[in-house]
Amino acid sequence: MHNQANALSHLRVLDLSQRLAGSYCTKLMAGFGAETIKVEPPGGEPMRHCPPFVEGQPGTERSLPFLWFNTGKKSVVLDLSAAEGKAQLQDWVRQVDVLVEDGLLQDLDLNLAQLNPQLIVTSISNFGQSGPYRDYQAEEITLYAMSGLMYGTGDPRQAPLAAGPAIAHLSAGMKAYIATLMADYRREITGEGDRIEVSIQEAAMDNIEIAIAEYLHLGKIAKRSNDEHALVPWRTFPCKDGHAAIMGGPIRHWLKGAELFESPELVGPQYAHMEGRIRYREEVRQLMAPWLLLHGKQEIFHAGQARKLAWGYLATLQEVLESPQLQARQFFLDTEHPELGKYPMVGAPFRPSKTPWQQVRAPLLGENTFTAAQPRQRPQTPAAVRPQPLQGIRIVDFTHDWAGPHATRLLADYGAQTIKIEYPARLDGMRGAYLDRKNRHPRWWQMNRNKASITLDLHQPEQVEAAKELIRQSDIVVDNSRPGVMAGWGLGYEVLKELRPDIILVSMSAFGATGPESQYAGYGGCIEALSGLQGLTAYSRQGDAMRVREMDVTNGIMGACAAMTALIYRQQTGEGQWVDLSQREACTWLMGEHLLEFVLNGTQTLPIGNRHPVYNQGCYRTLGEDRWLVLTLRSDEEWQRFCQVCGHPEWSDDPRFKGRRDRHQHHDELDRLIESWTSTQTAPAAMQQLQAARLAAGMVQDVSTLAQDEHLQQRQWFQTAIAEGGTYPGFPFRFAKGGGILHRRGPDLGADNQAILCDLLGKPASFLPALDDEYLGTAFDLE
Numbered sequence: 001m002h003n004q005a006n007a008l009s010h011l012r013v014l015d016l017s018q019r020l021a022g023s024y025c026t027k028l029m030a031g032f033g034a035e036t037i038k039v040e041p042p043g044g045e046p047m048r049h050c051p052p053f054v055e056g057q058p059g060t061e062r063s064l065p066f067l068w069f070n071t072g073k074k075s076v077v078l079d080l081s082a083a084e085g086k087a088q089l090q091d092w093v094r095q096v097d098v099l100v101e102d103g104l105l106q107d108l109d110l111n112l113a114q115l116n117p118q119l120i121v122t123s124i125s126n127f128g129q130s131g132p133y134r135d136y137q138a139e140e141i142t143l144y145a146m147s148g149l150m151y152g153t154g155d156p157r158q159a160p161l162a163a164g165p166a167i168a169h170l171s172a173g174m175k176a177y178i179a180t181l182m183a184d185y186r187r188e189i190t191g192e193g194d195r196i197e198v199s200i201q202e203a204a205m206d207n208i209e210i211a212i213a214e215y216l217h218l219g220k221i222a223k224r225s226n227d228e229h230a231l232v233p234w235r236t237f238p239c240k241d242g243h244a245a246i247m248g249g250p251i252r253h254w255l256k257g258a259e260l261f262e263s264p265e266l267v268g269p270q271y272a273h274m275e276g277r278i279r280y281r282e283e284v285r286q287l288m289a290p291w292l293l294l295h296g297k298q299e300i301f302h303a304g305q306a307r308k309l310a311w312g313y314l315a316t317l318q319e320v321l322e323s324p325q326l327q328a329r330q331f332f333l334d335t336e337h338p339e340l341g342k343y344p345m346v347g348a349p350f351r352p353s354k355t356p357w358q359q360v361r362a363p364l365l366g367e368n369t370f371t372a373a374q375p376r377q378r379p380q381t382p383a384a385v386r387p388q389p390l391q392g393i394r395i396v397d398f399t400h401d402w403a404g405p406h407a408t409r410l411l412a413d414y415g416a417q418t419i420k421i422e423y424p425a426r427l428d429g430m431r432g433a434y435l436d437r438k439n440r441h442p443r444w445w446q447m448n449r450n451k452a453s454i455t456l457d458l459h460q461p462e463q464v465e466a467a468k469e470l471i472r473q474s475d476i477v478v479d480n481s482r483p484g485v486m487a488g489w490g491l492g493y494e495v496l497k498e499l500r501p502d503i504i505l506v507s508m509s510a511f512g513a514t515g516p517e518s519q520y521a522g523y524g525g526c527i528e529a530l531s532g533l534q535g536l537t538a539y540s541r542q543g544d545a546m547r548v549r550e551m552d553v554t555n556g557i558m559g560a561c562a563a564m565t566a567l568i569y570r571q572q573t574g575e576g577q578w579v580d581l582s583q584r585e586a587c588t589w590l591m592g593e594h595l596l597e598f599v600l601n602g603t604q605t606l607p608i609g610n611r612h613p614v615y616n617q618g619c620y621r622t623l624g625e626d627r628w629l630v631l632t633l634r635s636d637e638e639w640q641r642f643c644q645v646c647g648h649p650e651w652s653d654d655p656r657f658k659g660r661r662d663r664h665q666h667h668d669e670l671d672r673l674i675e676s677w678t679s680t681q682t683a684p685a686a687m688q689q690l691q692a693a694r695l696a697a698g699m700v701q702d703v704s705t706l707a708q709d710e711h712l713q714q715r716q717w718f719q720t721a722i723a724e725g726g727t728y729p730g731f732p733f734r735f736a737k738g739g740g741i742l743h744r745r746g747p748d749l750g751a752d753n754q755a756i757l758c759d760l761l762g763k764p765a766s767f768l769p770a771l772d773d774e775y776l777g778t779a780f781d782l783e
Contacts, residue, residue, distance in 0.1 A: 004573060012034070012037070012095070012098070013036040014092060014096045014099045016099065016101040016102075016105065020140075020169035021176060021200055024069060024176075025176035027072065028177045029177065037368070041078070048060045067362045070362040071345070071362050072360040074367070075364065075367050077365065077366040098180055118191065121193070122180045122198065125198070125199060125200070127201050127711060128199035128715055131712075132714065136691050140168055142696050144167060145701065148205060152211065153537070154226075159610065160619055165591050167204065171200075171553075171554060172203035174554070174560075176198045178560050181564040182414055182564065186386055190380070190386065190737075191380030196733055202732055202733075205706065209406075209446050212729045213442040213445065215704060221703055231274060233247070239296065242297045244301065245314065246292075248277065250308065250779070251780050252426070252781060257311070263287040263290075266284070315529065315530050315532050320595065321599070329515045329585070330347070331347050331348075332347060335360075346592040350558060350580065387415075389739050390411060393411070393415070394473065394474040395419065395563075396470055396471055398478065403480060404508050404556065405448055405556070406552065407506070409450065410732075412450035412451050415739065418452065421455075421456050422456075424769060431444055432778065438778075445728070445746040446746065449721070449744060449746050452755070453749060453750055457769065466767070468491070475503070476505075477496060479506075479508065480509065482519055482521065483509050493505050504567060504577060511583075511584050524549070527583050528587060529545075533551065536607050541607060543609070545607070555586045558586040563579070566579050617630070617633070618670075621678060636660060638695055645695070648677070657673075723744040724744065728745070749776075
């Protein structure tokens, strides 16, 4: 054990990445204290030349994406095309702990294990390092489409819609961070390095885990719904000055909020229960509309929250910057740049109590030199080899619904013993509305796989004591309730520290533990709207903003990032800490470069539908019902190759399409031309033809095509539960040293009461709670 000021200050990271996912991973590492050295070619890495630029003027220090994705890093210039540059890199590899790359190593022929046996290498690629798609060309839209995310986004009467932010890359970047820290945790025990493989496609597929699980077990195919949700109301609605996000939950509080609409019918028996509101969806909308149109969105937000409902509003970027909650929490931090001056930038993604985020600007090109240093040598202990990186860690999981359970599921998949605490009188919403089906939902099986289930009523003092006894023997506690709920049960952080001084508590509340809105409720639908993220996804600048519906999962991924960051710090110092994660802030973190564009330029590029700000790009109909292909043409030469593939070389001579700017000016006509060919092809055939010509084309997959996808089958991505059988989504990353095992599906209610309460904690059989239906309630019950 030793002292260190930051969670990751024991790590030295060599960043060879050139795309968003790798840069996002290393941004997190640098922000939490790792010395992160970005290796750039003499002219600067590609992202330095990526628009938008400050004030629209290109320059190596003016790319807004570079300024956002590379905070806290050092920049060293190295010409890897020269023999001396390659030799220098080999020397550097010997002196670092972690290397992150996204394809550059393929051309360098380095024996990394020989150069540095304890090195952790995190390799990020589009589709993984094996399988038929291994060498496929891809842009963000390609990966969003081929991971199945795009099929469910948008209007069923139109083409599937790409998310505004780069969700596939960002998800993979966070997963790469988690995987790297897991490998580091295991390395401290075994002394061995590791090789991590992150497929962006597979990492992104984790975002639709429920849709995949429900197809595999029920045959259900999730489709685009024009933002309608299964629950009612659960979306944005027009109001006096924009759109309000009206969530009918927590469901038990619905009647308190329904009174606001001044419509007696809404609080009557026909619409009181969620089942009735689902059946009469349009009638509910019509009864709500008159009141909504008379009131402003922020007034509606606060009125609903005052009645304990998770309401919000569709926030503009200006409103995000002016949010009283974000300002009170000092979410935006001033950053000083030698060429650009001072400007506010999104700050910490989560807030550890002992190891705060380090807000440091992105480096100038070649600003730093590589300082020779010997990496810390860890003693090798072969007998300590562990098949799972988190083996020996115990988590007490107080989370519910989706974001929190996703965070703990990620940790459980890689070896942490995760014990889910369930409240019998109000079961987790993912167990559904009907007690006879509480153990039968594939969404539950997937989200809570590899976990144990025990039931405790924390309103009963003796059961709180049981929870305390369990926490004394555990490493991490995770909750996603409103601030104060855990303390109200006698389980606040100060109490937990007394139980176990090195305990880690990760609190994943909707708005954070402090600020004027800290007590507000939140679900993905209101959080996405309030974060500003939803306003970046639409078919056009004038079109309706569309949800991408993945914020629960991305917030869950960030929750796992938070837990791993604190766990690494504890391993190094012996100290636990409390991590305050605001899901609203974690969501806003996904759009940092877009807020930076608004701050520095007063403009925003998004939303632009399925188009690209630089390349020619779109989503095109193919043969078959609701079958589509995405295509990105990045140069004149690629346009010419496309014309050859589709048998129309004369198209490349058309003056409307001669250059990239010409094609942008006539994009509607270009789209019609491209679709005149794609509509005669099946999506798989068109993709294969275009990829053979090295063009970034991909079919828009749904869950049924993913389940049959040859690439995923060859990579053995789908998993079978060892205990019960049944097929489930696979793992988001892979370790050469092993990790990722699906032992069991999500447990039946209280399945582990005997093993945990009696066998582990020594309680008598009489302590076990009754689980007959008469003692149970659901999250759909009204108060």
